[in-house]
Amino acid sequence: MADQLVVEGELLWTPDVDWVRNSNLTQHLAWLRNCRGKDFEDYDALWRWSVRSPEEFWAAQWDYFDVLSDTPYRQVLDRCVMPGAKWFEGSRVNYAEHLLRHESKAGADEIAIQHLTETRPLARMSWHELGRQVRIVATQLRSMGVKPGDCVVSYMPNVPETAIAMMATAAIGAVWSSAAPEFGVKTVIERFSQIAPKVLFACDGYRFGGRSFSREIELCRIVEALPSLECVIWLPCMEPGVSPPELPRLMTWTAVLDHPDVPREQFRYERVAHDHPLWVLFSSGTTGLPKAIVHSHVGMLIEHLKLLHFHMNLKPGSVMLFYSTTGWMMWNALIAALLTGSAVVLYDGSPMHPDPSFLWKLAADTRATHFGASPTFVQIMEKAEIKPSETFDLSALQGVLVSGAPSTPETFAWFYRAVKPDLWVTSQSGGTEICSGFVGAVPTLPVYAGEIQTRMLGMDVHAWNDRGHEVIDEVGELVVTTPFPSMPIYFWNDVGGKRYHESYFDIFSNENGAVWRHGDFIKLNARGGCYIYGRSDSTLNRHGVRIGTAEIYRAVDQLPQIADSLIVCCELPGGHFFMPLFVRLKPDHAFTPDLVKQIASKLREDCSPRHVPDLIYAVDAVPYTLTGKKMEIPVRKILMGWPSEKAASRDAMMNPESLDWFINYAAETDDYKWRT
Numbered sequence: 016m017a018d019q020l021v022v023e024g025e026l027l028w029t030p031d032v033d034w035v036r037n038s039n040l041t042q043h044l045a046w047l048r049n050c051r052g053k054d055f056e057d058y059d060a061l062w063r064w065s066v067r068s069p070e071e072f073w074a075a076q077w078d079y080f081d082v083l084s085d086t087p088y089r090q091v092l093d094r095c096v097m098p099g100a101k102w103f104e105g106s107r108v109n110y111a112e113h114l115l116r117h118e119s120k121a122g123a124d125e126i127a128i129q130h131l132t133e134t135r136p137l138a139r140m141s142w143h144e145l146g147r148q149v150r151i152v153a154t155q156l157r158s159m160g161v162k163p164g165d166c167v168v169s170y171m172p173n174v175p176e177t178a179i180a181m182m183a184t185a186a187i188g189a190v191w192s193s194a195a196p197e198f199g200v201k202t203v204i205e206r207f208s209q210i211a212p213k214v215l216f217a218c219d220g221y222r223f224g225g226r227s228f229s230r231e232i233e234l235c236r237i238v239e240a241l242p243s244l245e246c247v248i249w250l251p252c253m254e255p256g257v258s259p260p261e262l263p264r265l266m267t268w269t270a271v272l273d274h275p276d277v278p279r280e281q282f283r284y285e286r287v288a289h290d291h292p293l294w295v296l297f298s299s300g301t302t303g304l305p306k307a308i309v310h311s312h313v314g315m316l317i318e319h320l321k322l323l324h325f326h327m328n329l330k331p332g333s334v335m336l337f338y339s340t341t342g343w344m345m346w347n348a349l350i351a352a353l354l355t356g357s358a359v360v361l362y363d364g365s366p367m368h369p370d371p372s373f374l375w376k377l378a379a380d381t382r383a384t385h386f387g388a389s390p391t392f393v394q395i396m397e398k399a400e401i402k403p404s405e406t407f408d409l410s411a412l413q414g415v416l417v418s419g420a421p422s423t424p425e426t427f428a429w430f431y432r433a434v435k436p437d438l439w440v441t442s443q444s445g446g447t448e449i450c451s452g453f454v455g456a457v458p459t460l461p462v463y464a465g466e467i468q469t470r471m472l473g474m475d476v477h478a479w480n481d482r483g484h485e486v487i488d489e490v491g492e493l494v495v496t497t498p499f500p501s502m503p504i505y506f507w508n509d510v511g512g513k514r515y516h517e518s519y520f521d522i523f524s525n526e527n528g529a530v531w532r533h534g535d536f537i538k539l540n541a542r543g544g545c546y547i548y549g550r551s552d553s554t555l556n557r558h559g560v561r562i563g564t565a566e567i568y569r570a571v572d573q574l575p576q577i578a579d580s581l582i583v584c585c586e587l588p589g590g591h592f593f594m595p596l597f598v599r600l601k602p603d604h605a606f607t608p609d610l611v612k613q614i615a616s617k618l619r620e621d622c623s624p625r626h627v628p629d630l631i632y633a634v635d636a637v638p639y640t641l642t643g644k645k646m647e648i649p650v651r652k653i654l655m656g657w658p659s660e661k662a663a664s665r666d667a668m669m670n671p672e673s674l675d676w677f678i679n680y681a682a683e684t685d686d687y688k689w690r691t
Contacts, residue, residue: 163188188285199666337387
């Protein structure tokens with residue numbers, strides 16, 4: 016495979032008989048056959064039942080996972096409409112109770128969390144120790160007067176204390192929200208001020224790439240801007256034992272934990288109603304005030320049980336390593352792996368420190384069975400000529416999840432070439448809005464190059480054209496035509512649900528009413544495989560032909576001179592378009608007319624003449640959000656004449672200085688004489 020061109024859709028891996036037989040999905044199919052009288056010939060038949068009979072399907076999940084509830088639900092789904100569908104009315108559940116459910120089965124030394132930072136060595140926490148600390152912190156939150164529905168927030172790194180704080184908050188029915196400590200003050204205040212938190216968990220700083228970043232000044236400014244706060248719980252992460260900042264109503268993490276144990280059988284989880292908020296996740300915030308997206312206990316619980324068992328194939332003995340920060344929904348999804356009895360690996364620091372192979376060393380040291388990466392991460396590995404299989408013992412590794420951006424066939428092929436030939440390489444796509452995936456992996460299906468295996472169970476996903484007609488083997492809008500439990504129950508402070516409706520439901524409809532339009536372009540093939548082509552609102556529209564940005568990046572990034580690229584398409588008066596491409600060159604390469612011709616030729620040959628940009632520019636850096644997404648939409652708005660402060664939030668950026676080039680370009684170049 017190393018010397019061959021990988022073709023999109025090429026078969027790369029087929030699960031063997033034992034893998035299929037031992038998968039969680041196969042066990043569930045047997046249960047459905049024996050306990051429900053449902054016999055499905057293949058995954059596609061199971062998926063069709065899950066979306067055509069959603070009440071029957073989700074009721075089966077409830078029973079299969081033996082969901083704990085104070086009272087039985089009156090109905091699975093009140094009405095098949097979006098938004099506004101209510102799930103499992105009458106039930107009273109608690110998400111954290113299920114996260115810690117495996118504690119009662121775990122041996123004394125069975126590990127729940129393995130954790131490492133740039134200031135702390137690799138350590139392990141047992142299920143019993145995790146449960147013990149969660150119960151103490153939850154009890155202390157109650158003693159502070161935190162009640163169900165109150166908001167508790169975090170400005171903490173990816174360490175066990177953050178996970179414990181989240182679980183303790185959920186355990187008492189309070190509402191959790193988190194911002195990573197690398198977020199700027201404005202970004203944090205924009206988020207937390209919307210939800211008026213009562214308690215803040217905060218750190219003194221963090222270490223990244225060998226550099227220390229104090230956050231005490233930022234913390235003081237955040238606390239000052241949040242008058243609703245009644246307590247700050249402070250954790251030293253850089254220098255244990257350092258004195259805490261002078262803040263009113265401050266407690267240390269050590270003081271909170273310095274209380275008697277609360278036996279498991281004596282602790283009371285606050286089981287809450289079907290519409291009780293679990294957490295608030297925020298959109299990236301690159302444009303305007305971030306959306307405060309609220310999920311319910313019951314919706315997240317039933318969705319994550321399905322996702323992690325059947326689409327990730329996690330089980331007791333599994334170890335999940337996915338590099339994330341606490342400000343990204345993938346952190347929530349990583350902690351959710353505890354629902355399966357799996358262990359999770361938490362790492363806070365640079366994935367490239369002290370060298371680009373660090374995460375593979377961590378995977379080997381923790382005996383990770385499931386590893387999460389991004390296509391960008393793979394590009395870095397290739398360019399550094401890293402071959403993990405030659406250096407590290409990855410014999411425990413079973414599967415790889417590629418997420419965060421559209422994957423290419425080359426991304427998949429690299430794992431089989433450089434990591435392991437017998438590997439379940441998967442790609443998934445979803446979003447903060449659902450804290451899960453729409454399309455993703457199934458362990459019983461083969462892997463094709465660049466292809467997401469399938470639509471996930473209970474997700475009635477389709478590709479629609481502009482007229483609202485379903486298309487196959489064509490790029491269309493990703494729509495969901497049937498309600499699903501992990502939909503947001505509402506946006507915080509969104510009176511009448513106006514912003515929620517405008518975000519997803521104001522474009523398409525069917526006989527049941529509004530249809531979810533996610534804002535991604537997707538292509539579904541005849542066998543059910545899926546391809547994501549980037550955000551539809553950052554799509555390149557050339558004379559009526561829609562082009563996904565991923566197509567451009569795949570072609571351009573193959574050129575040896577190119578380190579990174581960004582493309583946008585500006586709509587001009589009179590139905591015209593201007594599509595510039597911005598490239599960052601590798602060191603020791605020059606931006607020449609010959610390179611411009613080479614880029615144009617590559618796009619013309621690999622894609623089509625419509626993929627060739629109008630102009631190509633060299634830039635020092637491509638703008639990225641803190642979660643690693645290219646800022647196509649903000650750049651397009653700047654080029655279209657928006658004030659830069661309205662087009663993008665610098666506090667929500669990984670490299671805010673990179674915007675300056677685009678601001679100056681938009682203001683000074685003659686290319687923009689058309690702008691109104």
